[in-house]
Amino acid sequence: MNNTVKTLLEKLIQLSLVLYFVFISTSHAAPSKSEILAWSCFSCHGVNGASQGPATPVIAGLSENYLIGAMLSYKYVDDLDKAVDILDEQPELEDVRVKKRFSAIMKRVAAAYSLEEIRELAYFFSQQEFIIPDQAFNAASAKKGKKLHKKYCEKCHEDWGTSTEDDVGLLAGQWNAYLSYTLEDFISGDREMIKKMKKKMKKMLDKKGDESISHLIHFYASQR
Amino acid sequence: MKTSRREFLKQSAKLSALGLLALPRISFASSAKVVIVGGGVAGCTLARYLKQINNSVDVTLVEKNPKYVSAFMNNQVLTGEWSTEKLTFTYENLAKLGVKIIQDAVSDLDVNQKTVKTVKTAAGKNLNYDKLILTTGIDASHQQLEGADEDTLHHNAWSTGTHINALFKKVQALKAGGEIVLTIPRGEISGLTAAYERASSLATFLKKHNPKASVLVVDGNKKTDLQNIFIQAWNELYPDIIKYHGDQNVIKQSKNTVSTKDNDYSADLLNVISPQRASKLAHSMGLVDESGWCPVNPANFESTKIANVHVIGDSMKSSKVFRKNAQTANGQAKVLALSLSQELSNSKKEFALPPIIDTEYVILSPNYAVSSSRLLRFNDNTWQVVSQGMSALNAPVKQRQREVQYAYSWFNNITHEIFES
Numbered sequence: 131m132n133n134t135v136k137t138l139l140e141k142l143i144q145l146s147l148v149l150y151f152v153f154i155s156t157s158h159a160a161p162s163k164s165e166i167l168a169w170s171c172f173s174c175h176g177v178n179g180a181s182q183g184p185a186t187p188v189i190a191g192l193s194e195n196y197l198i199g200a201m202l203s204y205k206y207v208d209d210l211d212k213a214v215d216i217l218d219e220q221p222e223l224e225d226v227r228v229k230k231r232f233s234a235i236m237k238r239v240a241a242a243y244s245l246e247e248i249r250e251l252a253y254f255f256s257q258q259e260f261i262i263p264d265q266a267f268n269a270a271s272a273k274k275g276k277k278l279h280k281k282y283c284e285k286c287h288e289d290w291g292t293s294t295e296d297d298v299g300l301l302a303g304q305w306n307a308y309l310s311y312t313l314e315d316f317i318s319g320d321r322e323m324i325k326k327m328k329k330k331m332k333k334m335l336d337k338k339g340d341e342s343i344s345h346l347i348h349f350y351a352s353q354r
Numbered sequence: 355m356k357t358s359r360r361e362f363l364k365q366s367a368k369l370s371a372l373g374l375l376a377l378p379r380i381s382f383a384s385s386a387k388v389v390i391v392g393g394g395v396a397g398c399t400l401a402r403y404l405k406q407i408n409n410s411v412d413v414t415l416v417e418k419n420p421k422y423v424s425a426f427m428n429n430q431v432l433t434g435e436w437s438t439e440k441l442t443f444t445y446e447n448l449a450k451l452g453v454k455i456i457q458d459a460v461s462d463l464d465v466n467q468k469t470v471k472t473v474k475t476a477a478g479k480n481l482n483y484d485k486l487i488l489t490t491g492i493d494a495s496h497q498q499l500e501g502a503d504e505d506t507l508h509h510n511a512w513s514t515g516t517h518i519n520a521l522f523k524k525v526q527a528l529k530a531g532g533e534i535v536l537t538i539p540r541g542e543i544s545g546l547t548a549a550y551e552r553a554s555s556l557a558t559f560l561k562k563h564n565p566k567a568s569v570l571v572v573d574g575n576k577k578t579d580l581q582n583i584f585i586q587a588w589n590e591l592y593p594d595i596i597k598y599h600g601d602q603n604v605i606k607q608s609k610n611t612v613s614t615k616d617n618d619y620s621a622d623l624l625n626v627i628s629p630q631r632a633s634k635l636a637h638s639m640g641l642v643d644e645s646g647w648c649p650v651n652p653a654n655f656e657s658t659k660i661a662n663v664h665v666i667g668d669s670m671k672s673s674k675v676f677r678k679n680a681q682t683a684n685g686q687a688k689v690l691a692l693s694l695s696q697e698l699s700n701s702k703k704e705f706a707l708p709p710i711i712d713t714e715y716v717i718l719s720p721n722y723a724v725s726s727s728r729l730l731r732f733n734d735n736t737w738q739v740v741s742q743g744m745s746a747l748n749a750p751v752k753q754r755q756r757e758v759q760y761a762y763s764w765f766n767n768i769t770h771e772i773f774e775s
Contacts, residue, residue, distance in 0.1 A: 161407060163705065169403075169688045170711045173681055173768040174760075176773045182766040185759035234753045235725060235760060238743035241709055242729040306758050314752070329729075 139171025152349070164254035167247060174235075178258040183265075184313060185307040188300070191260030195226045195297040197252035203231045204240035205248075212328030227296060230312075232320040235294075267351040279344050282334040291350055302353040309347050317343075386411050386698040389483040391460045391635065393417030393445060394514055395424075396667030396683035397489035398772045401453045403691030409452060411698060414481060418444070418459040418474075422773070426680045427765050428511060428518040428565070429548060429555035430717070432525060434563075438516045442710030443773040456481075457497045462640045465660055475759075484662065485694060488641065488648070490545045490633035491668040492678070498628045499539075500606040512544065512627055521625065525559060528623055531566035535621035537612055539629040540603040542647070544668045546679040547714045547726065549627055550584040554718040556625075559590040572612065572619055574603030579727070583747060587718045632669040639663075645670035653734050654693040655686060666690055673770060675730060675737045677712055684768060685710030689732075707732045709740075715761035723757035724749075 148278065168179075173190075175181050179190030190199065206213035213228040243251070279291060283301070287293065292300030301309065315321035316331065323331060334342050388404060390397045393415055401415050422443045430436035434480040445455045458475040463486070464470055473481050494512045511518040512611045528534065533603065534556055538549040540675040553571045560567045569592075575581065588596040602614040604626065611620045631637075631646030641648045641659050648665040649658045654668065667683040676682050689707050724745035731740045745757065 142635055159704075160701070166692060166708050170685060172771050173684050173711075174713065174764050176767045177771050181763065182770045183763055184766075185756065186763035186767065232753075234745070234749075234756055235713060235727065238409050238727040238741055239713075239729060240739035241743075242709065242731070311752075311756055 132144045146183040151194045162254075164250040167250050168254045171251070179255045180258070180261040181263075181305065183263055183305045183307070185305060185311070187305055187308040188260060188263070188303070189255050190258035191294070191296045192300055193294040194252045195223070196250075196299060197255055198223065198248055199228055199297070200227045200231070201227070201236075201240045201243065201248045201252070201289065202245075203228045204233050204236040205243065206332075207231060207233050207237045215265075219334060220245075227297070227324070229324075230320070230322040260300055260303070262354055263305065263353075265306055265351040267306075267348045269352070271345045271348035272352035274342075275345035275347070275352075278334060278338060278346055279349055281344070282330045285330075290353065292353070301350045304350060306351045309350055310343070313343050313347070360688075386485070387483050388413050388485045388487065388694065388698075389481050390415045390487045390489060391417075391473065392489035392491065392633075392667070393419070393422055393455075394489060394667065394683070395426075395768075395772060396491075396687050397487070398422070398445070398448060399684045399687035399692055400487060400489065400666065401448055402494050402772060402775075403453060403688055404695065405453060407695040408699060411695070412454075413452070414454040414456060415445070415448065415477060416456045416458055416481070418457065418476075420457055421445070423515050424680070424769070425512060425514050426545065426548070429551045431518045432552070433558045433720075434522075434556040435720075438519055443769060445773075447774055454676045460635060463485055463660075463663075464536075466661075471662060483696070486663045487690070488633075488636055488639070488657075488663060488665045488669060489506070489658045489667045489683070490635045492630045493633050493637070494628050494630045495634075498630065499604070499626065502607045502626060502628060506756070510626065510628060512630075518677060524623055525556060526563075528560075528564060528567055530564060532564070532622035532625045533567065534560075534569045534625060535572060535612065535619050536569055536625045536627070537572045537604045537619075538574055538627055541629060543630045545625065545649065545680075545714075547580070547716045548679075550581070551716045552625065552627075553596055554584070554588070554592070554716070557595045558586070558719055560595055561592060565595075567595070570619065570621070571596065571598045572602045572604060573598065573600045574614075576601045579744065583724050583744060584716070584718070586747060587722060587724065591719050591722060609613055632671075636665065636669045638703065641665060641669075643671065646669055652732070654697070655690050664690060664694075666682065671735075675739060676710075677714070677728070679712065679714055680768065681714070681764075682710060682712045684772070685712065685730075708736075713764065715757060715764060717758055717761050721758060722754040723761050724754070725757055725760070 174186055175189050181188045193350060201212045210228055217223050217226055287298050287301050288295055294300055316323050373578050379487040388411060390401055397415060401413050404413050405409050423438055424441045428441055429439060449455050456476045460473050461476045471483050473486060489696045492513060494510055511521045512582040536553050555570050556569050579733050581600060585598055602617060604612045604614055606613050607626060610624055611618055612626060632642050632648050636642055636648050643649050648669050650656060650665050651658060655664045655666050657665055666686040668678040692705060699773045713725055715723055717723045726744040728739050728742040
């Protein structure tokens with residue numbers, strides 16, 4: 131009996147201690163190091179990376195490797211070989227891809243961050259929810275885009291462009307101005323595509339013409 | 355029973371000891387009073403982040419206007435495309451976050467008493483504080499320029515508020531082929547690049563509605579890379595509308611004429627951006643030095659004149675590192691929210707201060723914008739520019755077009771962060 135009471139009492143005290151510490155930690159709600167670093171990004175990319183648009187992309191919910199690759203590609207935009215060398219020394223980043231990117235603004239910003247900070251930022255934004263913004267779209271065009279996506283894009287951009295599997299970019303619900311800039315850059319060569327994408331893109335444009343790009347964008351904008 | 359009772363007491367003693375150890379931190383944090391004077395970008399960002407970091411901090415925001423009307427992006431009103439509605443934001447969301455909003459002006463500061471520090475409002479309220487934050491921006495009033503009158507203040511449209519509508523009415527009423535003279539003062543002003551945007555927005559409107567009219571920019575600054583990118587754009591976009599005179603600092607105004615050391619310029623419509631200094635309140639509180647701005651300790655933006663008073667935003671003496679603009683004020687506020695929270699909670703843990711990213715977009719036409727950025731970090735007890743850059747003179751057309759959309763995105767995101775999230 132005594133022992134039972136003692137055990138119960140101990141349990142109760144343990145529980146109160148746990149609750150107490152939870153309370154202390156939440157009442158202070160100390161922001162994490164990565165979150166504090168990320169604050170600086172919010173005024174352009176939205177709170178927690180959920181951009182309000184119309185053009186600056188949502189970066190919440192992208193994969194860590196994707197975000198690290200994007201930042202390094204901007205930081206070393208004039209000397210990508212250097213970025214490749216840096217990655218070679220980091221075996222845990224072997225899946226990060228650095229590729230030629232067109233930079234309007236990000237080159238200046240990325241230049242000021244160390245690899246360690248870039249990894250902190252990538253971790254933070256990868257943990258945030260991708261909030262799909264409400265965008266206008268043309269239903270007939272979106273319908274055509276859906277078919278095009280299935281045929282030419284779905285193999286890598288799985289689940290209708292909602293997946294970040296294999297560190298691909300999120301397409302479903304991304305701001306359509308941003309998607310259209312990106313596709314324009316891919317086609318002009320200002321942004322480098324990986325081989326299989328280049329092949330699929332060429333096939334689609336040869337068969338379905340330039341308007342296929344606009345159909346795809348309407349389809350991604352139509353997703354909720 | 356005896357054992358368990360003893361055990362109980364032992365455990366309780368452990369608990370209360372823990373409680374006693376932990377309580378002072380919490381109680382100090384929850385009783386800490388922060389009073390923010392000025393409901394612009396700096397003040398509202400600070401209030402929001404203080405509440406986010408530690409909801410128990412008592413945050414009061416004193417602002418004389420019922421709503422915030424941003425000065426940034428107000429040039430879009432002059433193109434005829436935006437109304438001031440789009441620039442207007444309420445304090446409702448901040449109130450929901452637990453910020454006490456007091457619509458009043460601050461009249462006086464009482465720091466003579468050692469124990470209680472108080473600000474007095476015009477309506478006669480006394481607000482006690484542990485930390486007072488002044489975010490009241492600039493004084494761009496007509497007194498700053500010899501001969502200028504109250505009307506110049508309206509033409510200015512350089513601070514928060516709806517003065518831009520009055521200016522737009524005058525632009526619409528400009529006689530056919532009339533001349534607007536826009537003057538930019540030498541020295542530090544809030545939103546310097548927005549002055550070049552102002553000329554462009556006027557030209558956007560005139561090109562469409564009064565194509566024989568012109569804008570003469572009388573610039574107190576000398577031509578540098580910064581001016582060159584605008585001049586190049588004007589030559590491309592408005593070759594017959596915008597003319598530029600550099601290194602001409604306006605020293606006085608007389609009705610529709612302004613004078614520099616060398617020249618007099620008469621106009622059908624004058625838009626004088628007057629020389630600026632820290633707000634009147636910053637002056638009356640004794641927070642400014644001979645520069646006209648408020649010197650602060652760079653580590654926590656505390657005034658070097660009065661303890662426990664911090665100054666961020668346009669009023670701060672920037673030492674050439676901080677530009678006076680909304681994005682810098684937003685970044686300074688996040689830095690201050692972090693350092694204040696640590697100080698007020700007696701937290702031993704020192705977080706590195708976040709960098710401040712400052713990008714100014716300048717919209718020169720509906721399809722043409724440029725930008726300049728700087729990234730600042732706190733190193734060796736000082737703020738340093740670690741990276742900077744501008745849109746290239748030979749950037750492709752698509753970049754100019756995209757930067758317009760990035761400018762709008764920036765406006766949407768920063769205002770959402772401050773007033774709606």
